[in-house]
Amino acid sequence: MMAKKVLHSLTLNGEEVEVASVAGATLLETLREDLRVLSSKRGCNQGVCGACTVLLDGKPVRACLTLTARCEGHAVQTMEGMNGDHVMATLQRHMVESGGVQCGFCTGGVLISARELLESDPSPSRETVKTALSGNICRCTGYRTIVDAVCGAAEELSQ
């Protein structure tokens, strides 16, 4: 028999949604398999790589470690819902220009972590940026251009 589905309601990118997910589903499974919201990636499913990072009530969480049941009545934001955000748009532009994007698999998670950092610390040092991004693994860039992009965006935003 098929695993039992449970109905959840939550706010996704500003819209109320109802979604049926198997009991015990993670937010990553619900987003990808039940809602086909695909910007959040499965890099490890263990909470290590950061590729699945989304915002829960405005705070970054690992979608692979967050149970969908925990999101009942809460607000979830994915990259799909952040493209109008000014801080995000500035970060995105710097990432595009700096060379911080290679394969792009880590990029969404990196950007969401970086946005969180700039909300709490508008002029971070390079060391602070590196610490804030240490939960997002990028195997392509060597991080240098990503750190450049975040610092460049911070500088532009603080002007």
Next chain:
Amino acid sequence: MSLDQPEPTFVGGTVGKSVAKPDNLEKVQGRAEYIADLYRPGMLHGAILASPHPHARIRGYDLTEAMQAPGVVAIVTGDDVGEGRMGAFIKDEHAIAKGKVLYVGEPVAAVAARTEEEARHACRLIKVDYEELPPVLSPEDGLAEDAPILHEHLADYIKVFDAGSEGNLCSRTELSEGDVDAAWAECDVIVEDEYTTQAQAHVSMEPCGALADVDATGRVTLWSANQSVFRVQANVCESLGLPMSKLRSLTPRVGAGFGNKMEPHIQPITVALAMKAKRPVKLILTREEDFEMVRARHPYRVRMKTGAKSDGTLVARECEVLVDCGAFADDSPGVLGYSLLMCGGPYRIPNMKATGRLVYTNKLRFGAFRGFGNPQVLFAGEQQIDQIGEKLGLDPFAIRRKNMLGEGDQWFVGPRIGSNGLGQCLDAVERASRGPRADGARRNFGLSVTAHISGLLGTGAIVRMLEDGTISLNTGATDIGQGSDTVLAQICAEELKLPFDQVAVASPDTDGSPYNWGTTASRVTYTTGRAVKAAAKKVVDQAMDHAAEMLECDVEDLELREGGRIGRRGSNTDVTFAQISGRAHWAVGGPLVGSETLVFDEPTHDPKRAIALGLPFPRIGVFSFAALGVDVDVDDTSGQVTVHEAWSAADVGRAINPRLVEVQLHGGFVQGLGYSLYEEMVWDGARLANPSLMDYKVPTARDVPDAIHTFIIEDPDPTGPFGAKGAGEIGLNAAPGAIANAVANATGARHAQLPLTGERVLAGMLNSAKART
């Protein structure tokens, strides 16, 4: 573009500019589609049952319970695939284990079900009857007299070169020139040691995956994470006995590869499932499966001996390697041959002998990984160059400059060196790294140089001028994130003198793209770039012919002008590409298409100067060069090594896109840093003990030096597109040698074993302190 928009103006050439990759936009917006993001109507999800044994005969399967599990539509085992075997060099691998399993983690059965969860659940209900066999867990054991044999029918397998296979010996290679045995007598200093290197996991952030669909005629369409749609097509068809015309291979965006996605992973299994289920099937590996099932960098044992005269002139080198192949040959014979070809480094050494054996073991296959056997031998060779320098009082730069190969010289066994900017690389690193640190502290400096080849195998390009004068470029080269679509479009745009954004790059498709061996071996910019440039030139020539007729003059009187115009020299009259292409489409001659295919054709081996046995590349060449300097700190109490600063200079002929070259140097260095200091796949008996990102550490932003300085040296290659050579691997190769040399400077102890963990470095420090007292 709407009709009333002004025509775009061309602002200078695009080659040499750091154009941002167009795909960056969809990636920052979360809109890029990778294999896991693709869905088809009626699609099922696949899952794999992995072997729990390293070596066992499969006596039978009991699928009864699994078939009855919820959601299950089809199950595939070795009984469902024919006798076909695939492999780039030795065809030794079935689509899925058949008759025997050869490593823990090898796919034994696969299930297609409504959901991934259901497929995984059903896998656990499959019963396989195994007869366990004694495993071979090291190359040494594999060569033992009474070793269990992995491939009993090895002699019958198809091999594409003289492999010398026998028993568990997968292949052997022997290269030599000069007379090494006699040369030792001429040497005033000799250093010799035995080195070991570990298995490294690729850890592309996107795990491997595939999606297959079968149409009403039985023809298969296959999307997968790959580095070559053509190698996917060949491997699936060989292993499943399909004619290649019955399989179309495509690629979505790829979340990086580093070699892991070059040869097959689970594409053949996914196709077998879809054929049996008669429905689309998507199979995406978990991170753990990606570690255990796919492939990794080869562990090496290297015995190396180098001799020089008292003035520092290198005289002789001998190198003997023993390479763990894992269960299947995969790219390993190529890796073995390549590492021996590169084991002399970029030096003039008149007497050289390099021999190697590749041995099957009951572990996952080892295969292509950025560097392709070069980092392992450089770890040994570049330490020995420093040791000779130390004995003779020559600094690391001086001894390398004294011995380096020059333009026009021949590389070990024969390939001729076109351009060589190594001297400039050394100058750049020396200049920038001189002097104490900002805080006045002493530098613990280490240097390594390297060369890497980027010309090999077959490729093609088709350039079509669309009706409005803009361009469609199709090469079949998969962009795995490094930016080859961008670089190839830049080359095409430059040749046509068009703005970069007027060249659209087609996604690789075996139905429509010209053949491309693959995105591997640092070869796309050089090898495919050559085809692109030549194909674009053909379109220009055709356009010239049209223009001559339209302007009623000779072709010799015409010039190609920036922005897609051809005009008469010395006059303002011209015709646009749009006018030319419109004429060609509707009135005269037919649409403009330029196509070019080529196979790299410089011989690798010069029989007049050298002996080569079992070298699986008859034709490779074109050398990029690099020098890497690092400055490290070693913690006195833990032995932990921190790289404080790095200087990476690479001669890439011509940087088509300097930013993308820099990022290759950054990313390669950091992957090499992980390899040098801590990345290591560890086996507990036959089972991989650390197949997860929790247990297998890769560098994070906090683990890398902020100061990674890059220097692009441009010594144009006469055959390269606008002078360009490869850049993909050269940034990684030198890392272990440079870091080991820096650690020796910091601690006084040499290390012959990678990775340089705190424990090993501390032990080295204690020993060298003891030696001093």
